[in-house]
Amino acid sequence: DAGITQSPRHKVTETGTPVTLRCHQTENHRYMYWYRQDPGHGLRLIHYSYGVKDTDKGEVSDGYSVSRSKTEDFLLTLESATSSQTSVYFCAIRDQTGVNSPLHFGNGTRLTVT
Amino acid sequence: SQQGEEDPQALSIQEGENATMNCSYKTSINNLQWYRQNSGRGLVHLILIRSNEREKHSGRLRVTLDTSKKSSSLLITASRAADTASYFCATNSGYSTLTFGKGTMLLVSP
Numbered sequence: 001d002a003g004i005t006q007s008p009r010h011k012v013t014e015t016g017t018p019v020t021l022r023c024h025q026t027e028n029h030r031y032m033y034w035y036r037q038d039p040g041h042g043l044r045l046i047h048y049s050y051g052v053k054d055t056d057k058g059e060v061s062d063g064y065s066v067s068r069s070k071t072e073d074f075l076l077t078l079e080s081a082t083s084s085q086t087s088v089y090f091c092a093i094r095d096q097t098g099v100n101s102p103l104h105f106g107n108g109t110r111l112t113v114t
Numbered sequence: 115s116q117q118g119e120e121d122p123q124a125l126s127i128q129e130g131e132n133a134t135m136n137c138s139y140k141t142s143i144n145n146l147q148w149y150r151q152n153s154g155r156g157l158v159h160l161i162l163i164r165s166n167e168r169e170k171h172s173g174r175l176r177v178t179l180d181t182s183k184k185s186s187s188l189l190i191t192a193s194r195a196a197d198t199a200s201y202f203c204a205t206n207s208g209y210s211t212l213t214f215g216k217g218t219m220l221l222v223s224p
Contacts, residue, residue: 004156031210042202042216043157050210058211090156099144099206100164105156 003027004106006091021109023091030096031104032074034058034066036087041106043090046052049074081113107110118146118203118215126221133190135218137203138183144206146179146186151200151217160188160201193222 003026013019023032023094033048035058047066055066063085065077078085088110092103121136137146145164150159155198163179163186170177176189190197200219204212 025217033211035214040216043214045211045213048211058212059213092157094210099208099210100162102147102159102162103149103157103204103212104159107156 004091004093004104005108006089006106008109008112009107010065012114014114015082016080019081019111019113021076021078021089021091021111023074023076025074025093027093027095027104028071029093029104030071031094032068033092033094034064034074034076035090035092036060036085037090037108038087043110046076064065078111081111083113085111086113087111115118118205118213120201120215120218122218123216124219124221126223127195129195129222131193131222132218133193133197133222135188135201135220136140137186137215138186139186139203139205140184141205141207143181144208147204147206147212148175148177148186148188149198149204151202151215153199157202170200187192190220193220195222195224198222 005024007022034046035043044060049055049068088108091106118137118139147162148160151157174191179186200217202217204214
């Protein structure tokens with residue numbers, strides 16, 4: 001799994017609570033991404049990072065924030081979880097060799113918001 | 115919005131048969147990539163084809179790209195039960211991000 005660890009693997013939380021998901025990599029890759037996967041929608045990009053403290057929004061960023069204080073860690077925070085954020089969240093990394101390098105994915109975090 | 119759209123949504127074949135899935139996209143691209151996802155796991159990169167390439171092979175995989183039609187196909191030859199998975203195309207349009215389609219679910223029966 002290309003040295004990517006997502007934690008927790010499963011989480012159940014209540015509406016309105018903050019939630020933080022963690023992605024940790026051991027590859028020293030520059031780019032890190034958070035996607036969510038939902039039936040009928042495929043994978044949609046939430047946020048991504050192109051370096052320490054450098055992040056940008058993706059297609060579905062509302063209600064999410066991210067932080068990257070170290071190369072190896074990329075945190076995704078749901079500021080106030082809603083039921084529509086029930087999903088499987090995937091972290092991915094990519095090295096800095098250019099746009100023709102592939103993504104490597106973690107095994108996901110299944111989040112349920114009740 | 116989705117850039118790539120796979121077709122069919124689901125495909126069921128017997129072991130030994132070939133499986134073909136298609137991807138259409140909307141804007142110009144730098145490259146197109148195919149990924150596989152086994153149930154409960156993350157996506158795994160299979161093959162990348164650049165916009166100036168028309169065909170690429172990797173083992174039992176053959177990918178074609180037609181930029182004039184904005185479409186790509188993935189052919190898996192001599193399918194095995196272990197090929198059962200969802201397959202996604204993803205496009206890179208020159209930026210740091212990939213845009214994924216909704217996927218094709220492939221079931222290969224013994």
